Amino acid sequence: MKSLIIALVLTSSLLAVNVILDPGHGGSDAGASGPSYLEKNANLDVAFQAKSYLEAASVTVGMTRSTDITLSLADRCAIANSGGWERFMSIHENAYNTAVQGTETFCYTSGSSNSFDLRNKVHPELIWAHGYNDRGTKTANYYVLVNTTMPAILGEGTFIDYTAGWDESWRYLTNWNDHKGRQGFAYAKGFCVHRGITPPTYGSPPPTTDSIIVDNGDPEFTSGGSWTAGSYSGGWDGDYLFCNVTGSNWARWSPNLPEDGEYDVYMWWLAGANRCDSVFVRVFGLANDSMAISQKGTGSEWHYLGSHEFYSGTSGYVSLGDRTAVNGDVVIADAVLWIYNAPLGAEDFAEPAKPAKMEISAYPNPFNSAVSITAPAGAEIEIFDVNGRRVAELPRLASLGTPSQAKGNSPLFKEGWPEAGVFLSEGARLSPTAHSYVWRPEGNLGSGIYFVRATMGVESMTKRIVYLR
Amino acid sequence: MEVKMKRYAVLFVILTFAAFAWEFGGPEGDWLSATWLPRGELLLTGPNYRGLFIYYGEDRLDTVTLDWKAGYRPAIHDWHVVLVFTGYEDFDSPGRVQVYDLLYLTLDEIYSGQKVGPPVFNENGHVVFSDENYVFVYSHRGYMVDVFLGGANVILPIADGDYFFCDRAGIAYHYEPLTDKQEAIALTDGGRFTFSPVASRDGKYVAFEDIGGAVFLYDVFSRKVTELPKGDRPIFIDEPFGVLQLQLEDDGEDITSSKIIFVAIEDGEIAYVKDVLESTWKYLITHIDFRPGFGLLLTTRDGRIIHERDYEEVLSK
Numbered sequence: 001m002k003s004l005i006i007a008l009v010l011t012s013s014l015l016a017v018n019v020i021l022d023p024g025h026g027g028s029d030a031g032a033s034g035p036s037y038l039e040k041n042a043n044l045d046v047a048f049q050a051k052s053y054l055e056a057a058s059v060t061v062g063m064t065r066s067t068d069i070t071l072s073l074a075d076r077c078a079i080a081n082s083g084g085w086e087r088f089m090s091i092h093e094n095a096y097n098t099a100v101q102g103t104e105t106f107c108y109t110s111g112s113s114n115s116f117d118l119r120n121k122v123h124p125e126l127i128w129a130h131g132y133n134d135r136g137t138k139t140a141n142y143y144v145l146v147n148t149t150m151p152a153i154l155g156e157g158t159f160i161d162y163t164a165g166w167d168e169s170w171r172y173l174t175n176w177n178d179h180k181g182r183q184g185f186a187y188a189k190g191f192c193v194h195r196g197i198t199p200p201t202y203g204s205p206p207p208t209t210d211s212i213i214v215d216n217g218d219p220e221f222t223s224g225g226s227w228t229a230g231s232y233s234g235g236w237d238g239d240y241l242f243c244n245v246t247g248s249n250w251a252r253w254s255p256n257l258p259e260d261g262e263y264d265v266y267m268w269w270l271a272g273a274n275r276c277d278s279v280f281v282r283v284f285g286l287a288n289d290s291m292a293i294s295q296k297g298t299g300s301e302w303h304y305l306g307s308h309e310f311y312s313g314t315s316g317y318v319s320l321g322d323r324t325a326v327n328g329d330v331v332i333a334d335a336v337l338w339i340y341n342a343p344l345g346a347e348d349f350a351e352p353a354k355p356a357k358m359e360i361s362a363y364p365n366p367f368n369s370a371v372s373i374t375a376p377a378g379a380e381i382e383i384f385d386v387n388g389r390r391v392a393e394l395p396r397l398a399s400l401g402t403p404s405q406a407k408g409n410s411p412l413f414k415e416g417w418p419e420a421g422v423f424l425s426e427g428a429r430l431s432p433t434a435h436s437y438v439w440r441p442e443g444n445l446g447s448g449i450y451f452v453r454a455t456m457g458v459e460s461m462t463k464r465i466v467y468l469r
Numbered sequence: 470m471e472v473k474m475k476r477y478a479v480l481f482v483i484l485t486f487a488a489f490a491w492e493f494g495g496p497e498g499d500w501l502s503a504t505w506l507p508r509g510e511l512l513l514t515g516p517n518y519r520g521l522f523i524y525y526g527e528d529r530l531d532t533v534t535l536d537w538k539a540g541y542r543p544a545i546h547d548w549h550v551v552l553v554f555t556g557y558e559d560f561d562s563p564g565r566v567q568v569y570d571l572l573y574l575t576l577d578e579i580y581s582g583q584k585v586g587p588p589v590f591n592e593n594g595h596v597v598f599s600d601e602n603y604v605f606v607y608s609h610r611g612y613m614v615d616v617f618l619g620g621a622n623v624i625l626p627i628a629d630g631d632y633f634f635c636d637r638a639g640i641a642y643h644y645e646p647l648t649d650k651q652e653a654i655a656l657t658d659g660g661r662f663t664f665s666p667v668a669s670r671d672g673k674y675v676a677f678e679d680i681g682g683a684v685f686l687y688d689v690f691s692r693k694v695t696e697l698p699k700g701d702r703p704i705f706i707d708e709p710f711g712v713l714q715l716q717l718e719d720d721g722e723d724i725t726s727s728k729i730i731f732v733a734i735e736d737g738e739i740a741y742v743k744d745v746l747e748s749t750w751k752y753l754i755t756h757i758d759f760r761p762g763f764g765l766l767l768t769t770r771d772g773r774i775i776h777e778r779d780y781e782e783v784l785s786k
Contacts, residue, residue, distance in 0.1 A: 025721045062637060071680060073719040074701040074755075078665040078678055081518075081541060083637045084586055084601070084622025086560065110516055112537060114560050143723050143770075146516045147501065147755075149538045151560055 017195050018060035020085040021187070022144060023047040024092040024154075027070025032095030034160045034169020035382060035390055036453075039093045040068065042160060042172040042180065047091050049184020056200040057192050077147040087118060087195075088152035089187055090144050093172075095161040101168065102133030106154040109139040114151035114194075122153060122190030129182035130158055131297065157183045163390060170388030174291045178203065178304045203266070203301050214253040215335040216241050220314075223333060225249030225322075234300035236268040236335035244274075244330045246322055251333035254317040262309050264339045265318060269332040271299020276329035278387050280449060282319045285310040286344075290451070290464065292324065292386050295332055302337055309344055324386040324448060359461070360454050366466035370440040373463075379454035381437060386449050392439055441467055499772035501540065502756035505763050506571060507547045511774065514540020521554060521569075533569050533576065542587035542623065546594060549609050553579075553588045553596050566598055568609050579611040584622075591626035592672055599624045604632065617646065623665070628672035628689045635663045641677060643692065654687060656694055669705040674734070676703040676712050684714055688737040697732050698742055706759055709784060710734050713745070713759055724770050727754045731784050745783055 023043040025031030031039030044065070051061045062085055064076045080088050094104070105123040107115040123137045145152050162168040171179045185202045192199035214220045215237050225248050227241040243249040257263070265283055269275075275295035283289045286309040293303065310316040322331040361374045375381055383392040439452075445467065452463045503524075504512040511524040518540035521533040533539075536556025543554035550571045555564045564585030567578050579596065588598040596607045599620030606615035621634040632644045639662030641654040656663070656679070663685070666677035675687040682699035697703075700714030711733040718726040727748040733740040746765070748754050753770035760766075764778035 029721045031721055065680075069681065072682060072701065072717060073721070073724065074715075074717045075664075075678065075680060075682065078701070079639075079662075079680070082623045082635065082664045082666075084584065085637075108516060112517065112519075112560065141516075143719065149518045149541045152517075 017058070017197060018062070018085055019054065019087040019089060019191055020062040020064060020080045020083065021047045021050055022064040022076050022080070022088060022090040024090055026065050026068055029070055032093060032160050034095075034172075035163065035167055035393075036384075036388070037160065037169035037172040039095070039160050042093050042157075042169075043091045044068065045172070045175075045180045046157065046183045046187070049181045050089075050091070050187040051184075053185050053188030053200040053202075054191065057188065057197060059188075059191070059195075059197070073143045074147070076144055081147075081149045086150055087114075087191065088144070088148045088150050089118075089122070089191065090142075090152070090154040091187065092154060092156050093158055093160040094156040095159055098161050099164040101159050101162045101165070102135035103127055103130060103158060104135040104138050104156045106138050106140045106142065106145065106156070107152065108145035109141060111139075111145065112151050115145075115153060118151050118191065118194045119153045121194040122155060122187055125186035125190040125193075126155055126157055126183065129186040130179070132158055155187065157186075165389070167384060167388040167390050170384060170390075174289075174388070175304075175306050176292055176388065177294045177297075181304045202298070203303055211337055211339045212255045212257065213335055213337050214255050215239075216251070216333055220254050220256065221251070222254070223249075223251040227251070227333065230270065230332070232270060234270040240270055240332055240334035242330050242332050243322055244328060246325050246327040246329070249322045249331065250319060251321075252317050252319040253336040254314050255336075255338055256314050257310050257312050257316060257338065259312045259340070260310070260344045261340050262307055262342045262344065264307050264341050265305040266302035266337040266339070267293070267305055267318065267320075268302055268335040268337070269295050269299055270334065271295055271297055271332075272330065274328075274330050276322065276325035276331050278324050279331055280321045280324045280386055281305065282321075283308045284319065285316045290462070292388065295330075299332075307341055310338075360452055360463040362452060362463055362465045366468045368468050370438050371465055371467075372436055372438055373452055373465075374436045375452070375454040376456055379456040382453050382455070383439060384451045384453065385445075386451075391442070391445060391450065500768055500774055501772070502758075502768045503766050503774045504543075504545070504758045505760040505766055506545060506552070507550055508571070509763055510571075511766070512543065512545070512552065513774070514543075521552075521556075523571075531574070534567065536565065538564075538587075542589070544587075544589045544596070546590050546609065549594060551609050553590070553609065555585050555587050555598060564600075566596065566607070568596070568611070577611060579607050579609075580605060586620075586622040586624065589625060589668075592628070592630075597624065597626050599634075619644065625666055625668045625675060626672060627668055627675060631689065633666055633668065633675045633687070633689075635666055635677060639663050639680070641666070641687070643687075643689070652692075654692075654694060656685065665702070667703060667705065669710075670707055674705070674737075676705065676714075678703070684712070686712065686734065686737070691737060693737055695737060695739065697739065698730060700730065702756065704757065704759065706731070706784060708761060711740070711784070713757060713784075715754065715757060717755065724753050724755060729754065729757055729765075729767075743783065745780060746777070 025040040054061045064079050065071050103126045105119050107119040119137050127134050142154055160169050189199040227243050230240045230242045277294035277296050278292040281291050281293050318336045325331050363372050382390055384390050447467055447469045450465050454461050500513050501516050502514055506512050513522040519537050520535045521539045523531045534556050539554045539556035543552050545552045551568050553568045555566050557564050563581045563583055565578050566580040566588055569576050582600050585600050588596050591597050595614050596609055598605055603616050604620040607613055621636050624634040627633045635641045641663040642651055644651045662680040663677050666675050668675050673689050677685055684697040684700045684703050686695040686697055701717045703712045703714040706713050711731055713731050716728045717724055729745040731743045731745050754767045755770050756768035758766040765780045767775040
């Protein structure tokens with residue numbers, strides 16, 4: 001019993017304030033979905049973010065699930081109830097008809113005043129997190145709200161199926177503008193305000209000895225194009241660079257990393273209403289990850305760009321470019337922070353081998369009228385612009401047979417280059433492992449960077465292509 | 470939820486179908502679950518397990534308490550003819566362990582403190598509950614019998630004066646106060662997460678749930694664990710001995726179907742499994758209770774209570 005006693009006393013001392021997070025759906029229940037990401041994964045990612053922020057505020061946090069497993073509603077309630085947790089927050093994303101966007105937060109219609117208060121405290125933070133339509137605080141008799149013993153809420157952060165203005169699920173996939181971190185922080189801050197405890201600070205990891213910062217004045221920083229030194233306060237270490245004439249302005253932060261490993265990467269900028277909301281950022285480590293960030297909203301703090309793997313030395317970097325900015329939009333180049341997180345897995349040290357399963361090629365690239373894309377057979381091909389908006393797609397064609405059969409069977413098979421869209425290439429070989437397509441952009445699409453994504457099962461790969469009209 | 474509303478709810482119905490002996494209910498979500506009391510009355514609780522109410526039939530409905538959590542695992546003792554529960558006037562106020570005398574209709578508080586879990590009766594008829602630091606043993610009259618370090622939100626007295634509980638990390642334990650030995654109960658997969666334990670009336674078996682839907686049966690004497698069919702909210706039946714459990718299906722937001730199965734247990738092994746009742750489009754069963762002589766008591770998703778008398782023969786071979 002002694003270990004139990006110690007464990008329980010320790011546990012009890014930590015249980016001054018506690019909450020259980022419930023990432024909705026999971027396992028065989030994917031929940032809602034968008035073209036790029038599933039709700040179950042978004043919910044879990046957000047829950048982990050919320051957990052980190054809550055723990056930073058000394059809150060004891062439980063989770064009904066911490067992996068991608070199927071978990072019934074009854075089990076979710078039973079886990080929370082039999083554990084004696086004091087609050088319950090169920091994390092969901094919404095879906096409707098791909099054209100609706102907004103945020104809503106629920107509690108039970110006849111719930112306690114604490115439920116209403118928790119809902120009312122979390123909701124404005126969720127609105128802050130995404131800046132989407134405020135669909136309001138609501139009541140409902142969702143099973144988890146009725147069958148839990150403690151004050152409970154259910155948040156619907158955003159409509160993950162939304163594609164009318166952009167691909168919302170792509171924002172989850174790429175963690176655009178720290179999409180998931182901001183939502184997780186919203187739950188944490190709302191909870192802390194509800195419980196009357198000091199909320200955590202958003203996105204501001206304190207620099208430590210394990211962190212490396214490259215500022216715009218450092219020798220590890222390089223830039224090209226036309227940048228001007230800014231004079232407003234709020235830049236990292238006092239200064240920053242900006243540009244507002246779109247061209248080929250770029251900036252690169254190339255740290256000398258002391259060891260191989262996984263690093264949390266953050267970027268600092270001075271925000272403003274005239275900033276570009278789709279700055280193209282690339283994190284070049286073991287992988288080449290691209291994302292679009294918004295420099296509007298909250299600034300003068302560290303914004304999380306995700307966890308990325310790097311080899312030691314100067315081979316890795318973070319770069320930023322203004323080619324996606326509208327002329328006149330201001331782009332800021334200031335500082336980037338790397339914080340060592342974990343060693344590389346053994347698989348990262350394996351002999352470099354050409355990927356056997358997923359490979360995309362595009363030719364010519366850049367292109368000015370059409371591009372030929374070769375991708376694995378059976379993969380679903382989608383093309384996105386830098387804002388995550390899907391501009392073209394080709395449904396999965398797993399068994400095309402010969403080119404002539406495909407031609408006869410599929411309306412997607414076109415002769416030559418007759419019109420806009422993505423088509424199976426007439427002249428290309430349809431091998432058992434790879435198919436070739438031709439993409440001819442719609443007339444209303446402008447020059448710029450686009451991404452071809454091939455998805456097959458749980459694997460996906462993205463290829464950047466440049467369209468010059 | 471107002472008491473007045475509850476009274477109207479009871480007056481609202483009585484529908485009789487061929488399949489059901491009687492049922493009653495009210496506005497959606499009115500009742501969360503119903504449990505038999507020793508003399509055939511119904512112990513009811515509301516959404517979020519708030520409050521305890523006793524339905525005597527006809528139009529009589531008494532309010533025992535409106536405390537939050539009072540309806541979560543209240544304990545009933547047939548000989549003492551009392552029920553005991555832990556309620557919270559407000560979630561962050563101290564929990565109150567209270568005893569309600571079902572004969573004299575009196576309510577007495579026997580303990581008050583922070584973070585008190587639901588109570589249960591041990592084999593001596595004493596009330597056992599925990600505040601996560603200590604396990605308390607009280608007589609139902611309010612005299613302290615024992616207290617010792619340890620515990621979890623839900624703690625179960627089992628045979629031989631031992632205790633069973635599942636901690637927040639999802640590990641199930643068997644604790645022997647006499648030898649001060651605590652043993653984690655090994656399941657077939659070390660990664661399992663256990664919760665919601667219930668003990669048989671004689672304390673020789675414990676059924677508990679596992680993440681993923683499985684229900685396990687723990688034999689207190691042999692320390693053997695048997696995996697039962699998937700299910701939710703298991704309850705023990707004495708004769709024939711076994712576990713009655715729900716099988717709830719959902720779509721991630723609400724319950725879509727439910728079924729009741731009975732798992733007969735002989736010598737710690739599954740003797741047979743029998744389908745008892747399946748939900749219809751009209752009735753999504755979310756809670757069950759059973760007493761010999763009284764029959765099945767079903768609570769539906771929309772807060773209706775349904776009584777079925779004739780399932781005793783279905784439970785037996």
